[in-house]
Amino acid sequence: xxxxxxxxxxxxxxxxxxxxxxxxxxxxxxxxxxxxxxxxxxxxxxxxxxxxxxxxxxxxxxxxxxxxxxxxxxxxxxxxxxxxxxxxxxxxxxxxxxxxxxxxxxxxxxxxxxxx
Numbered sequence: 001x002x003x004x005x006x007x008x009x010x011x012x013x014x015x016x017x018x019x020x021x022x023x024x025x026x027x028x029x030x031x032x033x034x035x036x037x038x039x040x041x042x043x044x045x046x047x048x049x050x051x052x053x054x055x056x057x058x059x060x061x062x063x064x065x066x067x068x069x070x071x072x073x074x075x076x077x078x079x080x081x082x083x084x085x086x087x088x089x090x091x092x093x094x095x096x097x098x099x100x101x102x103x104x105x106x107x108x109x110x111x112x113x114x115x116x
Contacts, residue, residue, distance in 0.1 A: 007092045008066075009057040010037040019077070019084040026082045032089030035070035038063055055094075 010033055034056070041052040042063075049067070053060045077084045 005090050007090050008034040009094050010091045011094050014086055017086045021077045021081050028083040028085050029073055031070055031073045031084055031086050033091050034089045035066050036086050038066040039070040
């Protein structure tokens with residue numbers, strides 16, 4: 001029997017969920033909210049994979065997989081001109097996040113858990 005999947009913690013859903021590269025005539029590929037959050041924390045906020053794992057409430061190997069998948073989607077979009085749609089996944093919204101800010105002041109890093 002497989003292990004049950006664990007929800008990842010994200011600060012909030014992105015405001016922009018659809019991106020067009022090139023003419024926009026190509027197919028659409030999907031990126032999950034968790035992959036987007038991982039990419040945002042590592043590349044935009046400059047965190048390392050361990051810090052990202054603590055914030056998202058999962059193991060570092062999960063972050064490594066999410067980050068690799070997100071980069072593949074971006075590369076495919078840039079090289080092949082595909083549209084990217086951010087959708088779906090298994091996640092919980094961070095209880096410390098604010099509606100108007102991305103940052104929840106990293107209170108998640110204190111080790112507190114999200115409540116369902």
